[in-house]
Amino acid sequence: MSRVIIATHNPGKLKEFLSLLAPLGYAVTSSGELGLPEPEETADTFPGNARIKALAAARASGLPALADDSGLSVAALGGAPGVFSARFAAGDYPAAFARIIEAAQAADEWRAWFTCALCLAQPDGTTATYIGQAHGRIAPAPQGLGGFGYDPLFIPNGYEQSYAELGHAVKDRISHRAQAFAQLAAALKA
Numbered sequence: 354m355s356r357v358i359i360a361t362h363n364p365g366k367l368k369e370f371l372s373l374l375a376p377l378g379y380a381v382t383s384s385g386e387l388g389l390p391e392p393e394e395t396a397d398t399f400p401g402n403a404r405i406k407a408l409a410a411a412r413a414s415g416l417p418a419l420a421d422d423s424g425l426s427v428a429a430l431g432g433a434p435g436v437f438s439a440r441f442a443a444g445d446y447p448a449a450f451a452r453i454i455e456a457a458q459a460a461d462e463w464r465a466w467f468t469c470a471l472c473l474a475q476p477d478g479t480t481a482t483y484i485g486q487a488h489g490r491i492a493p494a495p496q497g498l499g500g501f502g503y504d505p506l507f508i509p510n511g512y513e514q515s516y517a518e519l520g521h522a523v524k525d526r527i528s529h530r531a532q533a534f535a536q537l538a539a540a541l542k543a
């Protein structure tokens with residue numbers, strides 16, 4: 354069984370990575386367990402930052418590494434916060450939710466989408482990147498306690514409940530991250 358490093362310091366993402374990776378039959382170690390440093394995310398695109406994170410972990414560990422860069426884009430904010438989603442919230446998600454809902458209300462524009470760029474990097478510097486997107490709408494008020502980050506605010510198309518209410522079984526089938534992992538799985542099988 355080959356080993357892969359999961360290069361994330363976000364516990365919510367780590368949990369999803371573990372369940373999405375399980376069917377692929379990898380032995381998994383997280384960058385936290387190895388004490389790998391968090392590189393600075395200096396790119397302004399999802400694939401650019403995913404590549405920075407995956408390459409840093411692969412080079413530091415000498416093992417293949419997987420990283421994702423992801424975020425929520427809000428139509429009423431012209432696609433922001435997008436790649437800056439973590440910085441936009443700055444740890445205060447209730448305040449970020451309020452700003453997003455206010456913008457959606459003001460514009461009467463509720464569309465939103467999550468993007469995930471998933472990068473698999475090898476220690477020799479080779480990388481492959483897969484992009485997943487999930488479209489939906491902003492909830493009129495935060496809904497549900499599950500998941501992490503912006504999950505209570507996002508209702509995926511075809512559903513009436515937020516990611517936080519739908520829970521892992523559904524989210525891991527339909528999410529932006531699940532879609533990027535499906536592409537990775539297809540590439541590994543090819």
Ligand code: ITT
Binds near residue numbers: 394530
């Ligand atoms: P790592 O870089 O260590 O992986 P991070 O949280 O800093 O952790 P990002 O730079 O990719 O990761 O920021 C992504 C942010 O977008 C994340 O902190 C959440 O606020 C949000 N986000 C991404 N995917 C999400 C999801 O599935 N559900 C809710 N929020 C999500």
